[in-house]
Amino acid sequence: MEQLQRTPLSDVHRSMNALMAPFGGWDMPIQYEGIIAEHRACREGAALFDICHMGEFIFQGDLVADGLEDIFTFSVVTIPVGRSRYGFLLNDAGGIVDDLIIFRLADDTVMIVVNAATAPKDFAVIRERLKGGILTDITADTGKLDLQGPLSREVMTRFFGPAIGELPYFKFITTTILGVPATVSRTGYTGELGYEIFLPADKVSELWQLLLSDSRVKPAGLGARDLLRLEVGYSLYGNDLSEEITPLEAGLESFVNFGKNFVGKDALLRQKEAGPSRVKVAFKVNSRRSPRHDYTIRSCGADAGIVTSGAFSPMLGCGIGLGFVTPELAQVGTPLTVCHDKVAMECSVCTLPFYSGGSLRS
Template sequence: MDELKKTPLYEEHVRLKAQMGPFGGWIMPIYYSGILEEHSRCRKEAAVFDISHMGEFTVKDALGSGIDRAVTQPVERIRPGQGRYGFILNEQGGIIDDLIIFRLEDNSLMLVVNAATVGKDMKVLGERMAPGSLADISSETAKLDIQGPLSREVLENVTGTGLKLPYFGCGYFTVKGRRALIGRTGYTGELGYEIYSDPDTAGFLWRELLKDARVSPAGLGARDILRLEMGYSLYGSDIDEGTTPLEAGLEYFINYDKEFIGREALIRQMKEGFEKKKIAFISDSKRSPRQHYRILSADKDVGEVTSGTYSPMLSAGLGMGYVEKGYEKIGSEITVAGTGGVRINARITGLPFYRNGSLKN
């Protein structure tokens, strides 16, 4: 096992006495004051997360690079200053990674990919794209997420400019005389921004943001609960190369009116049907479903939990998982069976679980 990598803000986390833990090959803050406290501050005020472990690639000569066929996003139709969520698929339609593509300018793009998949993505995209068009800038790029209903106000104070970005919009802003890219995206269901910059600028921003008493540092523990309350998939848990966007209920993000690798497989799957389908479920107790718990329908084992948590907003356990075809109907009663005889009664539901976030404020 390689040594865990440290983000440029590692010393800040140590200074704040964060509980650190491994994630995707990195040593990351799991929590500072407490997971539920940080979750609550993000839902009510604003929380800042160090997400520097995630990968960033740049693409030059966007339209001549061959990227349009390499990913599901209709890159040619993304307007400059906008981003789109989508996937890198294999020929079978399996998800190699999920990613956001920002069109920075007419002919330049930035791709934001998962931490653990940087190497794999570079290899796959490198094979699919024109030589020299793709560059991995992950090691010199820090990423801070500021999320929460007060995040716009707080970030405007620090940057000294108005942030009129629409949802999934992006733009360059000047912080301390240096350029940072800000995208209005996130993983929490709240109004929020993701800020890409050099490590020094990130350190400055981190400290400036935390001078505001309305901002709390938050770790990956809170982030996991926040994303699960929205039903956002986590790569490696809820989606991977063995699942297609159709099985994962993410067809909304697929544009069939363009060519992309994996498209034929998805169309075939639509015609022939799928063997498994992702479901979301909410339990009738505070007990937390956990990854790898079995999903039962009237005592028949029909699937497996891929993510689960206790949700403070819903005061109940909730989770996602995959079930055999025919058992995915919303409203169905299921039992989640864990280790040591744990049995949780749950009901299949639509997403998001939590519907009162400030995401589109």
């Protein structure tokens, strides 16, 4: 087996008795105190996540002439400096190579933030499609910590000053933290008010200790992060998104700009015309049972689809899940049954997000 990559905090997590597991080729903390307690810390206070496994690339060049503008499902050149945008890198068939966020650092410079497991593939695909400019993988030198939760603004301004507190959603600033340049972005993956902090990898441990020195901040692992993102209906690459799934099937057409060119556009237009044969569905279980990845969705006694993500939602007090079914079964209120071995869970199709009480835009 290939050697797992380690973040600057791998030893720190172990010293904190974290349960560690491989994720996307990295040795990552799944939980410290417990997934439910860490989930609560993020919904009610402030939770700190080690997200150093995610990939970061810098592109420098002419965004239009060098071809960057035609690579993604969204326009890069229209992102104002200091703002970021979410969307997709697609293959020719419209399948999702990755979902990512692009940060406009300057007129001629962007940072592309991608998923850990797909980072090497993404880098190769983007480089191959570029006609010029310089693309650099800065993942190894870049640390990333996410501070998320309703109290995260108070914690950030306490340590780093009031300017960060004024950041609106999907805006970022380049500032100095611990004496080094850092990018602080008002984004996240939890449905709560929160920040993603990018800084040199050799400063990550110091920032981790500093933020945890505030008693309102609790460390949280990828287990809580997965639960938090599912409650607000965010898709997870590898579960809910893949090269075999298009943004139309995944219910994410709002992140596709058909007014511009991008790889995969022709395939998406054809699919839009014909209508996708399967679509994402969100459903609630009528009990505390948890649907799980790869469980079968049935309707009227016949197999009807597959669960891609599922969990028990502490905020709703019931099981919740995402999956794919034929479009007629995705109508809100449609009864579905999720099956695995001898267990059958009665479910009902619902709208997203499952949980809408978060502090995201506060």
